[in-house]
Structures are given as C-alpha cells and as structure tokens.
Amino acid sequence: MLPYLDGRFGNPSSIHRWGREARAAMEEARERVAAALGAKRQEIVFTSGGTEADNLAVLGRVRKAMEETGRAGVAVSAIEHKAVHAAAQQAQREGAELIVLGVDTRGVLDLGALDEALRARPSLVSVMWGNNEIGTLQPVSEIAQRCAAAGVDFHTDAVQAIGRDRVRVDEVGCALLTLSGHKIGAPKGSGALFIRSGVQLAPLVYGGGQERGVRPGTESVAHAAALATALELAVREQEAESQRLRALRDQLQAVIVSSVPDAIVNGDAAAARLPHVLNVSFPGIDQEALLVSLDMEGIAASSGSACQSGSVEVSHVLFAIGRPGAEEASVRFSLGRTTTAAEIDAVAGRVPAIVSRLQEFATR
C-alpha cells in the first residue's frame, strides 16, 4: 500500500507510463482479491467500504430492474446490517416492493419465509453471511441454491465472516458479496463488491468509466493493494485464527455463564456462530449503565448499535430474535487478531462484579 501513498502517484486511468504502473498495481490487487474468494478478476469492484458495497448491491440491482422491467422487489432478513436495511428502505421509497424475512430465536433465517418471498420474484435477496451483533451464521449455500432455482439474485454481506469462516464464491453460489477492508486490517475506507459475471447493476454515482462503469471515480490504488494483502492474509490464517478466537470466546462465555446465573447467551450458542462474537443479555440492569461501567473499567464492549449521538438504541437484531430489550442489558464482546488470553482473563474477572453491582443498584 505505502508505495502508492508516497511517490507512486500515477492515475490508473491515464495513458502515460505512471498511469500504466498504477493500473498494473490496481489490476494485480483485483486479481489477488478474486483469487482469495474463488472469483474471476473482472468480478471484483473496489468500493469505499462495506456500506457502499451493500448499497451498490441492493440499490444498484433494484434500479437496474426498474430500468428494465419497470418493477423491482427486494427481500432482506430482519437482522441485516443497517447498510442493507437502509438501502432496502430507500429502494422501497423508489417504488420497489420490500419484504423482510424473519429469523428464529437463534437468528437463523426462516427458509419457509424465503420460499414464500421467492414466489413473488424479487430482484434481489440479501441475507448476511454471519451476523455482526450475535454472530449467527446463515445457511448461505442453501439460500443461494433456493434463490438460483427461482432465478433470483442473492446478495450476502460477508464483512464479518471474512477471515472467520470459509468464504468462497466458487462454493456458495451467491450473485453478489460484500467485503470490508478495515475488519481484516486494511485501512478504513477500503472495500469491495463481488459481482458475478452476468449480474447487471446500475451505478450509484456517475462519472468516468472506471470499475467497468459500475463505480466511477479515480481509483484508490493504495486501498486496493492494502485490501488484497489483508484479504490474502485473513484467508490464509482463517482456520488457525478462528480456532484460537473460538477457544478464547468460549472461555469468556463459560466464565460469564457460570458466575452470572441469569445471563443469556444470544445467537446460536450451540454451533453455527462466528468465533469472535459473544453477545450476552443480563436481566434486571440498564443498558447504558452497563456500557458506561464497562468503559470505566477499560473494557471496550458495545451494544447492538449506537446512533450518531452515541445514545444507545434498542438493537433491531435482538428485537428480531425476540429478546425483550427493555428490562435487560445486552452487550457484545468482539475478539480480534490482537486479543490475548490475558485480556480475556481480565474481562472475565471484571464483568461478573460489574453486573452484580448494577443488579444490586437497580433493586435499591
């Protein structure tokens, strides 16, 4: 990445020598990203991150369908990231039919609801690979097959799953797949969308013909190169790193569950869960109080989502899996590449005391 921020200033769309050099780097990055996912080079479009890739998939597909047939529809799961939900709501404002697919108490998609939605022939189905808040993994192969059988394009947001689960587009037949750079160590502002050959999208912005006209604008060579390197590394180390994180996560979970008797682990605690996510609800305490107390103890956990003001909103994911939300606090612990066993021990040692203090305060 660094050479393209320091001296190698060529514009990949220029004809001259410096341009050629930049273009070569851009295409090499594209090649490497494609190889890491089992895709073809021309199926990768670089974006400014996961949010843009999700928007391009959802709105780009819907607008293309509108152009071609005058109608469009989009079906999304109830626990998608806001980037997908907000794009789908915008699609609805633009005239598309919006179907929200329910999930069970583990957060797994209701396949019956999917089948019913497919009968309405939407332009796109969007179901994330693994959930960012509760970690639930979706049966993406099954969903891809059902969508393909119905002739409907399937988009999956794999931002959380990359480097934590095996993500290959030659094994899972999705039409579109979202990647984000900063979740795997590339700079914030880097990302990509896999667009299977033959899938037609309308661009969200208009300009020159860069990225096959789907995402015009001068390319960031540095971000593309960084994303390629980070992705290769994440894929290469995926199995070992997942095992390490799963062991740490399970250890933290075991301590919390054994020392806080009424703690509830959210998501699919049994098996199909991303290895780096632990989401726990504690009855009888206030959400804000828990997050602030953890912060004061130097534990950087989060709730489902924070709005721009920083105040805590009820998580739509927890709502969708039927957790009441009001009289309990839910917190997500996310583990990463730099998380150590010592840190997990420290967190496991402090959380039960914080929770019991808050529970005691609430009953006073």
Next chain:
Amino acid sequence: MSEKLTVMVAMSGGVDSSLAAALLAEQGHRVIGVTMKTFCYSENTGPSKTCCGLDGILDAKRVADKLGIPHHVFDMEEAFTRDVIDDFVSEYAAGRTPNPCVRCNSNTKIPDLLRRGRLFGADAIATGHYARIVQGANGESLIARGLDSGKDQSYFLWGVPTEVLPYIRFPVGELTKREVRDRARALGLSTADKPESQEICFVPTGSYTDFLAKRLGDSHEALQPGNLVTATGDVVGEHTGYAHYTVGQRRGLGGGFRKPLYVLGVRPTTNEVVVGSEEELHRTDVTIGGLNWHTTPPAVGERVAVQLRYRAPAVDATVSAISDDAISVVLDEAHRAVTPGQSGVVYRGATVLGGGRIRG
C-alpha cells in the same frame, strides 16, 4: 476541592458546561462528561440554534475528546417528555406561564445526574450554571447567585432537591461570561465562541404557540377565541385563545382606545383574557405555592428578597403568611406583571432559601 474526586459533568455542548468540565479536569479531578438527550431530534431537522440538539451532543463530544475525558450520552427522552414537556403544555392550557428550564433542572436533569453519578461511583456532579454553592448557618450546602450578575442562573435552581446540594458543583459560578469565553478560547475549546441559546430547547422554531397547537390540537379550549374584558367585566374585544397571552403583554386593540392595554390575567374557566392599564399591572402582594426549601423556611414578619422573573431584580419583601403549601409576601415596591406559573424565588442576600410557582 484539593482532593482528587470523580466528578460527572453534564455537558450540553455550550461554552459554560464545556469550561466547567475543563476546569474540573485542570484541577486534577477524574471527569466524566455526559450529555442528556432530552427529546427526539428527527422532528426538528436542520441546523438548530439550541444546545439540546444533535449538534450539541457532537459539540460536547468534541470538547470531551479535546480534554481527553470520557463522554457518554444518556437518553432521557421519556422522563423529559413526561416531566417537562407535558407540564409545559398543561400549564399553558391552565392559563399559566411555566418555566420549563426550572422543571427540567429540578425534576429531570440534576436528580438524574446524581442518580447516575452514584451508580458509576462519582463523588460529585457538576453543571455549567452561573451559580455558587455556599455554606449556610448550620453548615449546610446552599445555592447562591453566580458572581456575574448579568448571567446569574440561581433563579432556575430553587427546585433542585435539597439532598443534591452537598454533591453538586458549579465551576463557572465564580466567573463572568467574558472570563468563561476567554478561558475556553485559551484552552482551544471548539465551543468558546458558540452563541448563547435563548429559546426553549424543545421549541427550536421559537414559536411556543405553534408548539402548543400541535400538542393540544387546534380544537383545545385554550386555543379558542373568547372575550377580552376589563377588570370590571366590560367586554372590550376578542382574543384568539387564552394560551397565546401572558401577563404584562401589550395588547393593541385598534382605534378607540387612547391608552395602551396590557394583559392583566387569564381566566380559563370563562375563556376570558383580562386587560387593563399599565398601572393596574403593578402589585405588591404575591403568593407562591408548590414550595421547595433548601433550608429552614423564613417566618412571618421576616425580611427576604423575592425574584419573580428571570433577569428581573429581586425585590425586598416581608413574609406575611406561610404554610407547608404556600408563602405570601408583601413587596416593598410594586412589581410589574407578576405572572402565575413563573418561579418565585426567595433569597436571603445572595442565597437561595427556596421557591415555588407564583399563584394566580
């Protein structure tokens, strides 16, 4: 405050509370900044001049980041709507003129700040009010006027629960507004030159009558036309709904009346607005109800000073009657436009003894 304390500071995003946090941090305390989100912003899109909006939260965060202190946002929308907005609306509907900022400080913000402060192990709480904490005769903590007489906000604090007083700090109370801005500028705080917020925070358009119409509905009795009458009962014109009138407001009646007329009072039961001359607006007897005392209440015959409106000077007075429920005073000089619903605050010198709402 020489010992090192954990202090939770309410930061609105304005310059006063920004500097309050900065001063406490400078004194070596462990400072936790909090902003209380009081109402829904989605209804008030666009840039807002009041300090309760999203811009205020982001400004507070920016100052906290600059000071290197944590900052949290607490959602108090439900309590604020129940305790402040609903009260504001029902007071106007009853023909009175409320002080929502008094209600907010007394019932919502400051008690909640103390509750949360205790929850998180804070030793003290602080706000950016221009007021001071002083020791009473029995060693108790009392609120006194801020040293900048032009900015003093002690008038808004009579309703603060007495048990809060030992725990609350007002770090800018010893400073003038100019000093606050100068110090904020010297510290490089982004809010140093932010304009004052004047409007009621939840009525950012500045039109409380539009807000009332929205909350009460156009058909509410407080918004129906009725008679303008004199004190002796003569009908002299029509009004547009009594909630639109406040005591002391000048009421033009078109030709025929030589002397300007002023609103003397509102009678919700008969849907009348009473008008009269400037002289009739002045009175010396005042009764204040819904009392909160920070210390032993004054006795009948005792000399006190009473402030009946924000920014109006306090008037010397003698207590003529007192009960658990109300205090009556006789003012040394007649006061213009004594307005039911506004705060009546009883001082001894610069110290707040307590206060309540002016009765009709």
